[in-house]
């Protein structure tokens with residue numbers, strides 16, 4: 527069974543305030559072919575951040591090894607208040623190198639709520655200590671909205687943990703899965719939208 531954990535990409539999908547929302551331009555309307563063009567931020571819906579998103583000179587998305595985004599993964603559901611950070615004490619045992627954290631604090635991808643929950647920098651250090659190399663979240667950012675200096679993004683950079691944001695985990699039970707969330711090969715870009723899915727284990 528496959529869980530689709532990506533929101534629908536439409537012009538109504540909320541993007542970070544001030545960022546470029548998706549626009550869909552029909553270049554050819556079906557005679558003789560249908561063909562569209564799109565314009566959007568790469569931080570759209572379910573997306574990965576490249577290390578260079580917050581680290582000047584760090585890896586761009588095309589330079590990131592694909593095996594980071596593919597493989598054993600654990601979904602953990604946490605009980606965290608709106609606007610607060612998930613701390614290590616809220617997590618159970620870590621069993622895989624990829625961890626997706628469901629906060630249920632960003633319920634509608636078409637309405638940006640600034641009080642979503644995020645991850646603490648200490649949580650990132652804790653995950654690193656357990657061999658984690660990818661962390662995902664069901665909110666627009668691993669940092670709280672007010673954190674202009676992005677301490678959790680920087681903790682991920684420091685600990686070589688890649689970031690998957692904007693997931694839809696509402697219907698996914700906690701447990702072990704295979705994650706597939708491959709970025710596009712966008713040369714020099716600081717992130718990429720992904721079609722993120724979880725496959726149940728046989």
Ligand SMILES: [Zn+2]
Pocket residue numbers: 575666667668679689691
């Ligand atoms: Zn980010």
